[in-house]
């Protein structure tokens with residue numbers, strides 16, 4: 234059984250594993266990519282995101298040195314996401330990112346925050362199909378790399394508008410679409426409607442990555458099967474259970490991750506709770522390695538807020554670690570916390586963040 238359609242490999246020849254991490258502000262930086270990569274099957278290749286990068290700021294930044302654009306030696310197949318709507322800034326941003334060895338550009342047409350709406354980028358672009366299509370053209374004219382768009386089903390639900398919108402993006406060069414099937418108005422409330430992923434896949438020729446509410450490896454497999462999409466993007470759940478990638482690898486006959494040869498992926502609520510402790514330790518260590526204090530601490534606190542709701546006593550973990558000031562203190566507190574026998578990691582939580 235293979236999870237793989239040829240869709241993604243038409244853009245990135247070496248990709249053979251159709252599961253990817255989602256771009257998330259404050260989270261999808263070098264540290265999370267490193268942590269998640271620890272659990273990627275050794276012979277699997279997939280694409281990797283950055284958090285969204287503002288194209289108005291990138292041209293003036295030391296790209297490659299800012300916390301959002303730091304890459305590790307292991308980083309490969311990175312497709313950064315930009316937020317923007319003006320040719321000058323898009324072009325300059327791509328020119329600054331290309332020397333990092335990026336492998337594509339993703340345009341954000343899904344961010345629903347007030348600021349994005351005010352500046353007419355993010356999901357606001359979904360209100361103007363022609364303009365959004367011209368943003369894709371701006372990116373295509375700025376690079377020979379593949380250009381993808383991550384979008385929602387619209388500002389509000391309107392299927393006719395949505396399909397016309399997607400066709401406009403594709404006619405103007407979008408090579409791949411990632412659909413998070415909520416409306417802009419929904420923000421992160423309600424359920425992601427996977428039927429919309431299936432319907433889009435049936436209507437367009439470019440590869441489609443589906444996204445939204447995947448919490449377990451079984452969910453990811455179900456999304457692939459039910460929607461026939463070319464890939465599944467997972468956000469919040471990978472902050473807690475990065476070994477979903479390992480579990481998927483086992484299902485589809487991939488190798489264990491590097492350094493885990495001969496082992497099987499964590500399973501069962503107690504074993505998974507212990508592994509989450511390993512993830513927290515690693516995340517903390519890498520944050521202190523890559524980011525200066527107090528930024529490292531801020532990133533750790535945010536990570537705990539998003540990743541801990543699956544853990545019973547997740548609140549206490551956030552509280553206990555939030556009081557620490559140094560790495561040694563964090564390491565000791567994490568170790569002590571995860572010594573408890575009563576910790577369990579639920580398969581599902583209500584995705585509050």
Ligand SMILES: Cc1cc2nc3c(=O)[nH]c(=O)nc-3n(C[C@H](O)[C@H](O)[C@H](O)COP(=O)(O)O)c2cc1C
Nearest residue numbers: 255256257258284285383413445446447467468469
């Ligand atoms: C904290 C946070 C930050 C996010 N930032 C971005 C972003 O920068 N760009 C983007 O396209 N989507 C962003 N998203 C949306 C996710 O990429 C994803 O579409 C959403 O979380 C649904 O997927 P999930 O249910 O697997 O988490 C963010 C989501 C969260 C929780």
